[in-house]
Structures are given as C-alpha cells and as structure tokens.
Amino acid sequence: MLKRLGEEMTDNSEFESARQIHTVLVMHFLEGLKQSDIAEMLNLSTSKVNRLIAQGRKQGMVRIEIESPFQRLMEIERLLVQATQLTNAVVTPTISGNLDTTLKQVGRAAANQLLESLRDGDVIAITGGKAMSAVVDNLEPERSFDITVVPLTGGVQGKYHTDVNHLASRLAERLGGQTHLMHAPLFAESVEQRDMLMDLPSVKETLHLARQAAIALVGVGSIQTAGSSYYDLHPDSTADREKLIRGGVVAEFLAHLINESGAIADYSLNSRLVALAPGELSNCRKVIGVAAGSDKVLPIRAVLNGGFLNSLVVDEETASQVLQAMEGQTHVA
Structure with missing residues (x-):
C-alpha cells in the first residue's frame, strides 16, 4: 500500500x-x-x-480479519438460515460421546437467546422436555423481568421433564416473573373429553395467552427408538412405534406427531391432545427450537419443513447432519 x-x-x-x-x-x-x-x-x-x-x-489502509475457533460453527449457522425459513440459528460444539454435556451447552446457548430476546411485559410459552429443562437450568439473568410464563400443553405427571407446569414455574421463578398454569392432562380419554377440557375457562385462558406469546420455547422430539421422549408422554404408544415409522411419522412437536413434510400425522392420539397446534405458534415473535443428538436430525428437518420455527439452537454434529439430510431431500425433489 x-x-x-x-x-x-x-x-x-x-x-x-x-x-x-x-x-x-x-x-x-x-x-x-x-x-x-x-x-x-x-x-x-x-x-x-x-x-x-x-x-x-x-483510504482503505485498514483491513480487519477475525480468526475465531467458532468460525466453523458460525458458517453452519449461516447455512442453516440460508437453507430454511429460520431467521436465526445458534450452533454449539458437540461433546463426542457425552450427550448430557452437549445438551447442557445447547441449553445454555438457548437460555442466552431467551435473555437477549426478552422484554418486560412479554409472555413466554414453553413445552416440556429434557431440552427445556436444560434451558431453565442454565438460565442466569442479571435482573428480574416483568413476564408471564405459560405452558403450551397439558402436563404429564412423573418425570421432571414431562411436567410442563413445573418447568413453567421454575422458568418464571428464575426470571422473577409469574406463571399462568394449565391444570389439565396432556391426553384426554376421548375427543369429547378433550373438547370439554379445552373449553374450561382456566385452560382456555392459558391457551389464549400461549397463542399471543412473544416467545415460545419448544423442544423437538423423536419417535425412532422405544426410549424416545414421546413415549415418556404416552408409554402405551410404544406398541405403535413400528406402525408409526412405517406410516411416515418422524417427530413429536408440541406433543403432536408429524410427518417428514411437517404435516400433522393421522394418529388418534393427536385428536385427543390438550395443547396448542403447531400452526398456532405463527403469532409468536420468536419461536426457539432447542435440540441435540443425532436422533433429532429427522425430527428437526420435519419441524423446519413445517415452518414452525424461526430460531434454532442445536449442536454442531446434529446441525451438520440436518444440512446433509436437507441437501439429500433437495436432490430427491
């Protein structure tokens, strides 16, 4: 020069x-x-x-170049946004052979995403699941927020991550806000009972708040193995696993079983859910999907195909496999 x-x-x-x-x-x-x-x-x-x-x-005498060990992750984030309807993606390192630690890192990143997006007066809607528990566990706000947390689904008693009311309460407590809980089971015994439960004033009000939420925190579930998260919600459905897979079901989202295209599957339990439907998240300012592990590749792809998320927090290996799967899907098309 x-x-x-x-x-x-x-x-x-x-x-x-x-x-x-x-x-x-x-x-x-x-x-x-x-x-x-x-x-x-x-x-x-x-x-x-x-x-x-x-x-x-x-005069152009200054050129700034940034070398970062996270450059590779940021490139994957860019590719995810470019290939999907996402407006934002966060990719964390994968800890080989340790899914719990990987999920913890993903949960911490999602917690930071939540804090960066949060405003006083917001309603936060949340699902159950191990990923959501990881988000709540790793939340470290520097101040309290005037927010309300609501569940997106009815609850299942038993394991810590299936009790969505418990997760909603913990999230509100950490943020210094309040909760509006849903006192209803996730699955009704019949379509008629489901309609009756959905019409209860307290349930109706909670779901109304969920529809208007500024931020939705959602897990992405798998149905591929007998130990997948969906069967924690309804253990009896394990017997239908092979039938579901043959029928093209690849994921659970808001407790709904969905196909590879993102369409809700024709499965009887879907019609008995006390929960918001995936498409009802469209009014949310930000829908943050959180997932980790290779068993979530097909579920993430299905949820992205359905256009249900505008933000995704995921680990590197899973994100790379999602991109590869989507590339293969494009080639087939």
Whole structure:
C-alpha cells in the first residue's frame, strides 16, 4: 500500500502524511496502543491521532480479519438460515460421546437467546422436555423481568421433564416473573373429553395467552427408538412405534406427531391432545427450537419443513447432519 502511495505521490508532504497515517495505524491496530498513548509518543494531539486513523480507514489502509475457533460453527449457522425459513440459528460444539454435556451447552446457548430476546411485559410459552429443562437450568439473568410464563400443553405427571407446569414455574421463578398454569392432562380419554377440557375457562385462558406469546420455547422430539421422549408422554404408544415409522411419522412437536413434510400425522392420539397446534405458534415473535443428538436430525428437518420455527439452537454434529439430510431431500425433489 505504501509503495503504491509513494509511486503516486510526488509531493513530499503527501508522502509524509501517508507515512504518519501508517505509523499511527500500526501502533493502534497491531501494537494495541490507545490513541492517547500514541499522541504522547508522537507528540500529537489525541484529536489528530483520531483524524489520522479516520483518514487511514477512508483510504482503505485498514483491513480487519477475525480468526475465531467458532468460525466453523458460525458458517453452519449461516447455512442453516440460508437453507430454511429460520431467521436465526445458534450452533454449539458437540461433546463426542457425552450427550448430557452437549445438551447442557445447547441449553445454555438457548437460555442466552431467551435473555437477549426478552422484554418486560412479554409472555413466554414453553413445552416440556429434557431440552427445556436444560434451558431453565442454565438460565442466569442479571435482573428480574416483568413476564408471564405459560405452558403450551397439558402436563404429564412423573418425570421432571414431562411436567410442563413445573418447568413453567421454575422458568418464571428464575426470571422473577409469574406463571399462568394449565391444570389439565396432556391426553384426554376421548375427543369429547378433550373438547370439554379445552373449553374450561382456566385452560382456555392459558391457551389464549400461549397463542399471543412473544416467545415460545419448544423442544423437538423423536419417535425412532422405544426410549424416545414421546413415549415418556404416552408409554402405551410404544406398541405403535413400528406402525408409526412405517406410516411416515418422524417427530413429536408440541406433543403432536408429524410427518417428514411437517404435516400433522393421522394418529388418534393427536385428536385427543390438550395443547396448542403447531400452526398456532405463527403469532409468536420468536419461536426457539432447542435440540441435540443425532436422533433429532429427522425430527428437526420435519419441524423446519413445517415452518414452525424461526430460531434454532442445536449442536454442531446434529446441525451438520440436518444440512446433509436437507441437501439429500433437495436432490430427491
């Protein structure tokens, strides 16, 4: 750069000005000196140093490159947004052979996403699940928020991660807000009972708040193995697992079973759910999906195909496999 400038400059004052700019830029950007220190060392005013830096930028003498160990993750995030309807993606490192630690990292990243998106007065809607529990466990707000937390589904007693009211209460407690719980089971015994439960004033009010939520925190469930999260919600459905897989069901979302395309499956339990339907999240300002592990690849792809998320927090290996699966899907199409 200076050689070119020197060839073009016949006026010594112009060359000296360029040399001075170069000196200041090296001292500031490469040696890390403050502008006040540079001014003292070169016997210049601080305002003069500031003007020289501004001139250097204007003349294209400054190029900033950032080398980061997370560059690869950020590239995967960019590809996810580019290939889907997502407006935001966060990819965390995968801890090989340790899904619990990987999920903890994903949960911490999702917790930070929540805190960055949250505003006083917001309603947060949440599902149950291990991923949601990881989010709540890793939430470390610096202040309290005037928010309300509501469940997106009815609850299942038993395991800590299936009791969505418990998770909603813990989330509200950590944020310093309040809850509006849903006192209803996740599955009704019949369609008629489901309609009756959905019409109860307390349940109706909770679901109304959920529909208007600013932020929805949602897990993405698998049905591929007998130990998948869906069977924690309804153990009796384990007997239908092979039939469901043959029928094209690949995921659970808001307790609804969905197909690869993102469409809700024709399965009797879907019609007995006390829960918001996936499509009813469209009014939410931000729908954050949280998942980790290779068994979530097909479920994530299905949920993305359905357009149910606008933000996704996932680990690196899972994200890479999702992209590969989507590329294969595109080629087939």
